[in-house]
Amino acid sequence: MSGHPLLEIKDLYVQFNVYGGALKVLDGVNIEVHPGEKVGLVGETGAGKTTTMKAVLHVLPEPAAQITGGEILFDGQDILKMVPSQLKQIRGKGIAMIFQDPTLALNPVFTVGEQMSAVVQYSMEAGRNLTKREVRERSITTLKEVSLADPERLLGNYPIQLSGGMRQRICIAMALAARPKLLIADEPGTSLDVTIQDQVLRLLDELVEKRNTAIILITHSLGVVRERTDRVYVMYAGNIVENAPTTQLYSRSFHPYTQGLMAAVPKLTGGGVSDGIPGRMPAYLNPPQGCRFSPRCPRVMEICRGEKPMLREASPGHQVACFLYPRGNELEINTKWNVSSGG
Amino acid sequence: MRFLYFFVRRFLHSIFVLLGLSVVIYVISRIVPGDPARMAVGYQAPQWVVNNMREYMHLNDTIPVQFFYWLRSALSGDLGISLLTRRPVIDDIRQVFPATLELALYAGLIMAIGGIMLGTLSAHHKDKWVDNVVRVFAYMGIVTPAFVFGIVFTLVFGFWLNWLPTIGRISPDLTSPPVVTGLMTVDSLLAGKPLIFIDAVKHLLMPSIALAMAGLSQGARITRATMSDNLGKDYIAAERALGIPERQVLWKFLLKPSLIPTVSILGLDIAAAIGNAFLLELIFSWPGVSRYGVRAMLAKDLNAISAVVLILGLAFVVVNICVDLVVGILDPRIRLSAQRNE
Numbered sequence: 001m002s003g004h005p006l007l008e009i010k011d012l013y014v015q016f017n018v019y020g021g022a023l024k025v026l027d028g029v030n031i032e033v034h035p036g037e038k039v040g041l042v043g044e045t046g047a048g049k050t051t052t053m054k055a056v057l058h059v060l061p062e063p064a065a066q067i068t069g070g071e072i073l074f075d076g077q078d079i080l081k082m083v084p085s086q087l088k089q090i091r092g093k094g095i096a097m098i099f100q101d102p103t104l105a106l107n108p109v110f111t112v113g114e115q116m117s118a119v120v121q122y123s124m125e126a127g128r129n130l131t132k133r134e135v136r137e138r139s140i141t142t143l144k145e146v147s148l149a150d151p152e153r154l155l156g157n158y159p160i161q162l163s164g165g166m167r168q169r170i171c172i173a174m175a176l177a178a179r180p181k182l183l184i185a186d187e188p189g190t191s192l193d194v195t196i197q198d199q200v201l202r203l204l205d206e207l208v209e210k211r212n213t214a215i216i217l218i219t220h221s222l223g224v225v226r227e228r229t230d231r232v233y234v235m236y237a238g239n240i241v242e243n244a245p246t247t248q249l250y251s252r253s254f255h256p257y258t259q260g261l262m263a264a265v266p267k268l269t270g271g272g273v274s275d276g277i278p279g280r281m282p283a284y285l286n287p288p289q290g291c292r293f294s295p296r297c298p299r300v301m302e303i304c305r306g307e308k309p310m311l312r313e314a315s316p317g318h319q320v321a322c323f324l325y326p327r328g329n330e331l332e333i334n335t336k337w338n339v340s341s342g343g
Numbered sequence: 344m345r346f347l348y349f350f351v352r353r354f355l356h357s358i359f360v361l362l363g364l365s366v367v368i369y370v371i372s373r374i375v376p377g378d379p380a381r382m383a384v385g386y387q388a389p390q391w392v393v394n395n396m397r398e399y400m401h402l403n404d405t406i407p408v409q410f411f412y413w414l415r416s417a418l419s420g421d422l423g424i425s426l427l428t429r430r431p432v433i434d435d436i437r438q439v440f441p442a443t444l445e446l447a448l449y450a451g452l453i454m455a456i457g458g459i460m461l462g463t464l465s466a467h468h469k470d471k472w473v474d475n476v477v478r479v480f481a482y483m484g485i486v487t488p489a490f491v492f493g494i495v496f497t498l499v500f501g502f503w504l505n506w507l508p509t510i511g512r513i514s515p516d517l518t519s520p521p522v523v524t525g526l527m528t529v530d531s532l533l534a535g536k537p538l539i540f541i542d543a544v545k546h547l548l549m550p551s552i553a554l555a556m557a558g559l560s561q562g563a564r565i566t567r568a569t570m571s572d573n574l575g576k577d578y579i580a581a582e583r584a585l586g587i588p589e590r591q592v593l594w595k596f597l598l599k600p601s602l603i604p605t606v607s608i609l610g611l612d613i614a615a616a617i618g619n620a621f622l623l624e625l626i627f628s629w630p631g632v633s634r635y636g637v638r639a640m641l642a643k644d645l646n647a648i649s650a651v652v653l654i655l656g657l658a659f660v661v662v663n664i665c666v667d668l669v670v671g672i673l674d675p676r677i678r679l680s681a682q683r684n685e
């Protein structure tokens with residue numbers, strides 16, 4: 001990609017301080033998104049995908065969550081150093097997020113209209129206050145854009161009166177109300193049944209395509225990102241282990257974890273990717289020394305247990321964090337995965 | 344419309360609660376030893392007067408029939424004659440209940456406003472010094488009995504600093520406004536006497552704050568807990584992430600869902616305050632129903648005791664209806680599920 005990136009996450013460290021100690025979840029995350037680019041973020045449950053994206057919007061639950069290192073640059077400015085008035089310019093208009101579970105992402109005691117109008121009101125260019133009528137009209141237009149029928153009635157409804165698919169669409173509508181330059185979609189539709197999930201994804205494709213919005217699409221499923229992204233980041237236990245242009249990643253992946261994911265894909269009968277790879281993700285309270293994947297890795301070496309592999313270019317535009325690939329020495333290594341289809 | 348139905352149903356429930364309560368009161372008043380007719384006419388009266396009285400009081404009928412008569416007169420406002428004051432009990436109650444009601448109303452107001460404010464402050468500054476101060480304060484408020492606060496306040500603000508009056512509802516040199524509601528602060532305003540209003544508020548300040556301390560502390564703790572829990576919810580993160588200003592997120596979108604448990608707890612605390620007021624009424628010479636009730640108990644004045652229990656039960660029921668109403672307004676899930684179950 002040419003030009004300077006829209007979003008640049010540099011070496012991000014996040015921990016959660018809980019009763020028994022600190023959960024060191026994000027362990028140096030690096031992600032870059034260029035204007036209009038479609039990026040996929042793939043990883044099994046608990047990998048830290050949502051945590052990364054909440055950090056980007058500076059909405060991690062404080063004081064439990066603590067950002068212990070790194071930078072998040074949006075248009076060259078560090079979000080982590082912003083004062084509230086600067087954040088206000090970024091949120092909604094610059095970056096918007098569709099949260100993972102639409103049932104949890106909507107406030108249960110306010111009507112759709114009350115929530116929409118708060119969003120619509122502040123989605124406007126600075127300095128102009130909308131009248132009540134204008135807010136209502138804009139809310140209705142926004143709901144129509146996500147193909148919701150009878151938006152007038154919806155405005156008076158509470159979230160519990162709506163189906164999962166409707167809630168998901170409302171979340172999408174709210175995220176797109178301010179016409180963001182970057183949309184973060186956290187597993188859109190995962191909580192819905194497959195046909196509705198498909199509709200939601202297609203709706204999202206359409207809206208994003210029309211406005212040339214950059215998007216970070218988070219998912220468990222390699223199938224979903226393959227069809228609709230330019231570049232894929234693979235995340236494991238708070239690390240980006242590999243990133244590459246989508247076609248390249250599918251034709252040739254380097255990291256043993258990614259290879260495991262790929263091997264698991266055709267055999268998956270639904271469910272999480274972790275089904276395919278033996279073992280479990282490590283606990284964040286005492287993460288393994290060195291490479292966090294080492295306890296599960298079939299190609300583990302001595303060095304992996306002592307030292308953390310850095311992301312480096314394995315081939316042009318294709319980065320991997322693995323000691324199997326020393327700098328400038330491109331090897332073709334194919335991990336033999338003995339993948340069970342799980343369950 | 345549907346909400347009205349929910350409310351009416353709730354109201355009918357309460358009637359059964361009160362009916363149950365009156366059965367209990369009646370049975371207790373009848374199983375205690377002693378002949379009510381004899382007590383009513385006095386120990387010197389001849390036997391034929393007692394017999395007439397038994398007839399008049401329906402004491403020769405079966406217990407259910409007696410209860411029916413009792414209930415009928417209770418419903419028409421006749422709760423019998425007080426042995427102690429020799430006046431109809433209902434007149435006594437009419438006189439003393441508003442004093443307690445006013446005390447409890449102000450205590451309730453202080454509990455609600457103080458508890459929610461402190462709890463919110465605590466949650467917004469979780470684990471910082473403000474939060475720690477509020478938490479220590481709340482612990483003390485819960486473990487210290489109301490009468491201790493009453494005595495301490497009287498000493499400090501009444502005797503040492505001499506800021507506030509320590510006795511009664513109004514200064515002796517002022518004449519009470521004409522009784523309309525029985526609430527001194529309301530009647531004084533209705534009569535257009537702001538000086539009396541201020542005087543009445545001064546008298547209310549210490550007993551109502553002392554009475555409110557426990558509920559206030561409880562309210563602060565619950566509000567803090569619910570609110571810091573809700574602060575971690577995705578909908579708050581989503582609202583912040585969409586650019587809604589922090590002030591609106593905290594004081595609108597966070598506050599409303601966080602108030603629901605607090606309102607339920609405060610309802611219980613307010614209802615309890617009405618019954619718990621008696622020591623404070625004694626300390627502050629407050630002419631209220633609790634003080635009246637204690638004296639009735641000491642004098643074995645059954646009619647008065649029954650009336651006091653009934654009026655406290657009624658207050659409890661009314662407070663609970665109000666709580667349900669407020670919770671129903673705050674929480675659409677309760678409102679809507681009430682509809683669905685029909």
Ligand SMILES: Nc1ncnc2c1ncn2[C@@H]1O[C@H](COP(=O)(O)OP(=O)(O)OP(=O)(O)O)[C@@H](O)[C@H]1O
Nearest residue numbers: 016023025044045046047048049050051052061064
């Ligand atoms: N508020 C929190 N307090 C403590 N731990 C947390 C908190 N939020 C997240 N975590 C922990 O951080 C880790 C990463 O969670 P995260 O939600 O980012 O994963 P994810 O990749 O989004 O997973 P999923 O695919 O299931 O959504 C998990 O182990 C989770 O338990």
Ligand SMILES: [Mg+2]
Nearest residue numbers: 049050100186
């Ligand atoms: Mg997630």
